[in-house]
Amino acid sequence: MGRATIHDVARVAGVSLSTVDRVLNGRETVRPGTRDRVEDAMRALNYVRNAAAANLARKRDFRFLFLLPGGQNTFMRMLEAEVGDYGQQFAADSVDIEVRTLPPFDAEALQSALKQIDPGSVSGVALVAVDTPGVRDAVRSLRAHGVPVVTLVSDLPSELREHFVGINNIWAGRTAASLLGRFCGRAAGHIAVVAGSTVLQDHAERYLGFQQVLSADFPHLVALPALEALDDAETAERLLSETLAQHDDIVGIYSLGAGNRGVVAAIDRLERSPPTVLHELTEYSRGWLLSGKIDAVIRQDPAREARSAIRTLVAMSNGKSFHRDENRVGIEIFLRDNLP
Amino acid sequence: MGRATIHDVARVAGVSLSTVDRVLNGRETVRPGTRDRVEDAMRALNYVRNAAAANLARKRDFRFLFLLPGGQNTFMRMLEAEVGDYGQQFAADSVDIEVRTLPPFDAEALQSALKQIDPGSVSGVALVAVDTPGVRDAVRSLRAHGVPVVTLVSDLPSELREHFVGINNIWAGRTAASLLGRFCGRAAGHIAVVAGSTVLQDHAERYLGFQQVLSADFPHLVALPALEALDDAETAERLLSETLAQHDDIVGIYSLGAGNRGVVAAIDRLERSPPTVLHELTEYSRGWLLSGKIDAVIRQDPAREARSAIRTLVAMSNGKSFHRDENRVGIEIFLRDNLP
DNA sequence: CGAAATATGATGTACGTTCGTCAAAACAGC
DNA sequence: GCTGTTTTGACGAACGTACATCATATTTCG
Numbered sequence: 117m118g119r120a121t122i123h124d125v126a127r128v129a130g131v132s133l134s135t136v137d138r139v140l141n142g143r144e145t146v147r148p149g150t151r152d153r154v155e156d157a158m159r160a161l162n163y164v165r166n167a168a169a170a171n172l173a174r175k176r177d178f179r180f181l182f183l184l185p186g187g188q189n190t191f192m193r194m195l196e197a198e199v200g201d202y203g204q205q206f207a208a209d210s211v212d213i214e215v216r217t218l219p220p221f222d223a224e225a226l227q228s229a230l231k232q233i234d235p236g237s238v239s240g241v242a243l244v245a246v247d248t249p250g251v252r253d254a255v256r257s258l259r260a261h262g263v264p265v266v267t268l269v270s271d272l273p274s275e276l277r278e279h280f281v282g283i284n285n286i287w288a289g290r291t292a293a294s295l296l297g298r299f300c301g302r303a304a305g306h307i308a309v310v311a312g313s314t315v316l317q318d319h320a321e322r323y324l325g326f327q328q329v330l331s332a333d334f335p336h337l338v339a340l341p342a343l344e345a346l347d348d349a350e351t352a353e354r355l356l357s358e359t360l361a362q363h364d365d366i367v368g369i370y371s372l373g374a375g376n377r378g379v380v381a382a383i384d385r386l387e388r389s390p391p392t393v394l395h396e397l398t399e400y401s402r403g404w405l406l407s408g409k410i411d412a413v414i415r416q417d418p419a420r421e422a423r424s425a426i427r428t429l430v431a432m433s434n435g436k437s438f439h440r441d442e443n444r445v446g447i448e449i450f451l452r453d454n455l456p
Numbered sequence: 457m458g459r460a461t462i463h464d465v466a467r468v469a470g471v472s473l474s475t476v477d478r479v480l481n482g483r484e485t486v487r488p489g490t491r492d493r494v495e496d497a498m499r500a501l502n503y504v505r506n507a508a509a510a511n512l513a514r515k516r517d518f519r520f521l522f523l524l525p526g527g528q529n530t531f532m533r534m535l536e537a538e539v540g541d542y543g544q545q546f547a548a549d550s551v552d553i554e555v556r557t558l559p560p561f562d563a564e565a566l567q568s569a570l571k572q573i574d575p576g577s578v579s580g581v582a583l584v585a586v587d588t589p590g591v592r593d594a595v596r597s598l599r600a601h602g603v604p605v606v607t608l609v610s611d612l613p614s615e616l617r618e619h620f621v622g623i624n625n626i627w628a629g630r631t632a633a634s635l636l637g638r639f640c641g642r643a644a645g646h647i648a649v650v651a652g653s654t655v656l657q658d659h660a661e662r663y664l665g666f667q668q669v670l671s672a673d674f675p676h677l678v679a680l681p682a683l684e685a686l687d688d689a690e691t692a693e694r695l696l697s698e699t700l701a702q703h704d705d706i707v708g709i710y711s712l713g714a715g716n717r718g719v720v721a722a723i724d725r726l727e728r729s730p731p732t733v734l735h736e737l738t739e740y741s742r743g744w745l746l747s748g749k750i751d752a753v754i755r756q757d758p759a760r761e762a763r764s765a766i767r768t769l770v771a772m773s774n775g776k777s778f779h780r781d782e783n784r785v786g787i788e789i790f791l792r793d794n795l796p
Numbered sequence: 797c798g799a800a801a802t803a804t805g806a807t808g809t810a811c812g813t814t815c816g817t818c819a820a821a822a823c824a825g826c
Numbered sequence: 827g828c829t830g831t832t833t834t835g836a837c838g839a840a841c842g843t844a845c846a847t848c849a850t851a852t853t854t855c856g
Contacts (some may be wrong), residue, residue, distance in 0.1 A: 121842055132805045137844070147803065147853090168508035169842035172811045212459075290793035298731075298751070301641040329793065391638075411638070414794075447794035453630035453669065454754075454787035461812060472835045477814070487822095487833065509812035512841045803852065810844085822833070 120161035129157035140165065178211045180429050182268075183229055183243040186217035189347055189374045190398040191418060192244070195269070198422035211430060221313055221346065223248040230254035235261035240429035242266045242281070247317050252276055264432040268425055269416070270318040278432055281425045283416045283447045285318040289325025289372065291447050292393045295412050296368045297334035299391035304336035305367035308359050310352050311342035312373030322372040322395075337368065345375045352378030357385065366390060380404055397450055405452045413450040420445050460501035469497035480505065518551045520769050523569055523583040524608075525560035529687065529714055530738045531758060532560075532584070535609070538762035551770060563588040570594035575601035580769035582606045582621075587657070592616055604772040606765050609756070610658055618772055621765045621785060623756040625658040628787050629665025629712065632733045635752050635789065636708045637674035639731035644676035645707035648699050650692050651682035652713030662712040662735075677708065685715045692718030697725070706730055720744055737790055745792045753790040760785050 126136045131154060138146050139154040146154075157163075182199050185192050196215055203213035218225045226243065227250040233241065241258060245251065245267045255265050255276050269282045296307065309326065311319045323342050330337050343359060345352035352375040360366055360382060369392040371379045376394050383389045392410040394401055404410040424445055450456075466476045471494060478486050479494040486494075497503075522539050525532050536555055543553035558565045566583065567590040573581065581598060585591065585607045595605050595616050609622045636647065647670065651659045663682050670677050683699060685692035692715040700706055700722060709732040711719045716734050723729045732750040734741055744750040764785055790796075 123842080133843095134806075134845095135804060138804085141844075143845085145803070150804080166512070166842050169512050169811090170844070172506070172509050172512060172813090173842075173844040175811055175844090287793050291791055294791045294793050298639050325793075444796065446788075446796050448786075449789040449791070449794060451631055451634045451789070453627055453634050453665075454789060456784060456786050463812085473813095474815095474836075475834060478834085481814080483815085485833070490834080506812050509841090510814070512843090513812075513814040515814090515841055797856105799854105799856090801852105801854070803850100805850070806848085807846105809846090811842105814840085816839090817837090818835100819837105820833105820835070822831105824829100824831070826828090 119166070120158075120163045121166070122163075124161055125154065125157045125163050128161060129153045178239045178430065178433055179237065180211065180213050180240045180242065180426065181233065181238050182213060182215045182425075183226060183241065184215060184217050184268075185220035185222075185244055187220040187347070188349075189220060190400070191374065191396040192220075194398070195418040195422060198419045199426070202419075202422045202426050211426070213426065221246065221316075223251055227251050227254050230258060233258060233263070235263045238263055239433050240264045240266070242268050242425045242429065244269045245272045245277075245317070246270070247272055264429060266425055266428055266432075268421060270316050272317075279428050281421050281428060281445060282318070283445050285321035286325035286328075288395070288414055288416075288447050289322035289327075290329045291325075291449065292322070292370050292372070292395075292414055293326045293329035293334070295414075295449065296370055296391055296393045297330060297337060299393075299411055300334070300337060300368045302336070303367045305338075305365035306363050307337055307339045307368040307370055308356060308363075308366050309339050309342045310345050310356055310369070310371040310373065310375070310379055312347040312375070313344055314342070316373075319373055326370060326372070339370070340366075342372070345373065345378065347374035349375045349378035349381070351375065353381045354378075356382040360386065368392070371395065376401060380409055383409065397448075397455075402455060405450065405455065408452070411451070415448050415450065416445050417448060459506070460498075460503045461506070462503075464501055465494065465497045465503050468501060469493045518579045518770065518773055519577065520551065520553045520580045520582065520766065521573065521578050522553060522555045522608075522765070523566060523581065524555060524557050525562075525584055526557035527560040529560065531714070531736045534738075535758040535762060538759045539766070542759075542762045542766050551766070553766065561586060563591055567591050567594050570598060573598060573603070575603050578603055579773045580604045580606070582608050582765045582769060584609050585612045585617075586610070587612055604769060606768050606772075608761060608765050619768050621761050621768065623785055623787050625661035626665035626668075628735070628754055628756075629662035629667075630669045631665075631787050631789065632662070632710050632712070632735075632754055633666045633669035633674070635754075636710055636731055636733050637670060637677060639733075639751055640674070640677060640708045642676070643707045645678075645705035646703050647677055647679045647708040647710055648696060648703075648706050649679050649682045650685050650696055650709070650711040650713065650715070650719055652687040652715070653684055659713055666710060666712070679710070680706075682712075685713065685718065687714035689715045689718035689721070691715065693721045694718075696722040700726065708732070711735065716741060716744075720749055723749060737788075737795075742795060745790065745795065748792070751791070755788050755790065756785055757788060 122133060122136045126133045131150060135146060135150060136154055138144050139151050184196050199215050218229055223246045226246050231254050241263055259265055265277045267277045267280045271280045309323060311323060314320055327339050330339055343355040345355055356379055368390050371394045377400060383392060393412045394410055395414050397413050397415045401413050405413060462473060462476045466473045471490060475490060476494055478484050479491050524536050539555050558569055563586045566586050571594050581603055599605055605617045607617045607620045611620045651663060653659060667679050670679050683695040685695055696719055708730050711734045717740060723732060733752045734750055735754050737753050737755045741753050745753060
């Protein structure tokens with residue numbers, strides 16, 4: 117009582133194996149009448165192609181290249197680890213994944229890495245995009261050579277890439293504001309915002325979403341201009357400390373980038389720390405949640421993103437559709453009590 | 457440049473294909489020296505067994521049985537749908553899933569359904585457990601016959617089942633309290649709690665966790681005794697309305713069970729509605745979040761639970777290890793802004 | 797009607813693994 | 827060194843699909 121095979125389909129449709137194969141893979145012209153008979157048989161038998169056998173016979177070999185920012189950014193390191201991990205698992209499906217790390221925030225490096233890619237030897241590329249004309253151009257050229265490109269975490273204009281794997285950062289910013297706004301209560305004042313760099317689309321979008329909600333729903337709270345800490349802890353600490361010193365009415369802190377060790381260091385020097393929301397769940401932020409130094413963490417799950425990116429690339433290389441829902445990455449909220 | 461195959465391993469190890477096979481599948485006795493040579497070769501070549509080919513050759517056919525409570529419970533219906541959905545996807549891997557719904561909370565029905573299972577024709581069972589001696593016994597007997605058993609949503613003592621797929625409800629309750637406590641601000645008063653039935657283990661646990669956090673971190677907030685609404689909307693509306701009329705200092709509402717349409721109906725009649733937290737994301741709760749009638753939803757993702765249960769069963773049937781992390785189900789928090 | 801064009805069938809090999817059978821080799825004990 | 831046991835090798839058939847080649851059947855059109 118196993119599943120139906122193409123043999124069964126052929127038998128039921130009253131045609132040969134070859135014809136079923138032709139219909140199934142759109143190989144040569146098949147007369148409409150014959151095609152219908154085959155398709156009817158497939159429906160009647162509830163035929164599903166055995167993907168395992170198909171890939172085995174195809175002897176497909178995929179090589180995907182992941183371009184990730186290097187440096188200390190914990191999230192990116194987790195993402196790198198997850199991609200490697202998942203690569204192992206997908207190895208069974210003859211998928212080979214190479215991860216290359218590049219200097220962070222370095223558009224030139226990204227651009228030249230993209231240009232060095234030989235379109236013939238790579239079946240797909242995933243990158244954390246830095247949106248500059250040079251990078252756009254390199255991506256365009258890759259795609260022109262038939263290499264699918266997926267953006268990870270930080271996006272490019274949608275016409276440039278096949279797919280984006282990551283969260284909607286405007287909504288992430290909105291979520292942060294909804295949380296922080298409620299956590300702050302009725303007290304009026306300023307919110308200090310620490311960002312990485314405005315060159316990154318995702319950081320700009322988070323700030324935008326944050327302000328949207330703040331001005332609409334919590335007009336007594338005003339976000340200060342984002343501090344550009346370049347994902348560096350020391351810079352973040354310095355800038356935030358300065359700001360905290362300058363303003364005596366800061367009632368909340370939102371850090372939308374990395375370098376959070378600096379943010380917490382600055383908070384630690386305060387007598388009473390205001391409600392604080394950060395991004396990304398690391399061993400540090402987990403500890404800060406548990407110790408009550410911060411109140412909430414917003415994250416995108418690196419494991420999901422890795423999986424989603426690889427699956428998307430595989431699906432695209434197979435010319436198949438893929439479940440959007442399953443591959444969607446959500447905006448997760450963590451408090452002390454729902455840590456994974 | 458493809459991946460190494462058993463042929464490569466055999467060549468490098470200087471043994472025959474058969475011997476590699478014997479080592480790989482622990483078939484017959486292989487002398488330790490030979491086994492080592494083979495294992496060294498596998499390591500050297502970074503050999504990974506082609507699971508697709510293996511399953512193809514094995515002609516494995518898995519049949520998993522899911523026993524879920526029937527009835528109106530939206531969450532269970534979503535879970536049922538997801539299991540079916542995922543079953544389709546796994547069909548490619550020759551996994552066949554049958555879902556059987558039983559009268560909800562009916563230990564007798566569950567027990568007899570379990571006893572009717574023919575261990576020979578089923579490779580694994582997942583069930584939403586009702587913990588009674590009869591059910592325990594039926595589960596024990598199934599496992600004794602070599603059928604892996606996974607509990608779903610509601611657990612059994614851990615020595616009885618192979619694995620539990622679901623959330624920790626104490627922590628779910630704690631999460632609710634952490635959110636609601638912060639949302640309520642400094643105002644002192646009571647929190648109204650609506651439950652399904654205190655006889656249900658998971659509801660009791662949520663209430664427990666809720667109170668833990670409330671008394672520890674928000675002592676100015678006091679949870680009223682849980683209203684037993686029996687997951688019925690009308691009952692919930694009546695009980696909650698009564699309570700709201702009796703107490704003029706209710707500053708927050710926590711509904712930890714089903715029947716939330718009634719809860720919201722009661723809130724709707726108030727002039728100013730207090731912060732409200734519910735469980736499970738449905739089309740309704742989603743609407744209430746967007747319209748601002750409620751403030752947060754806590755959920756366990758039915759899609760993840762379905763996937764996780766199936767994956768766990770597949771992995772166990774293959775005698776393979778599985779990624780605990782990947783299969784873990786988290787306690788998710790949704791606000792208006794991070795809805796999926 | 798017959799030739800050319802088109803559609804279909806028949807057949808075989810391959811993918812990487814499993815599993816069975818049988819023969820050959822290596823080893824043990826005496 | 828012979829026998830008996832254990833270990834290994836050689837081979838082949840399957841699993842369900844892909845793909846190529848060649849032969850034959852069917853249609854189309856002048």
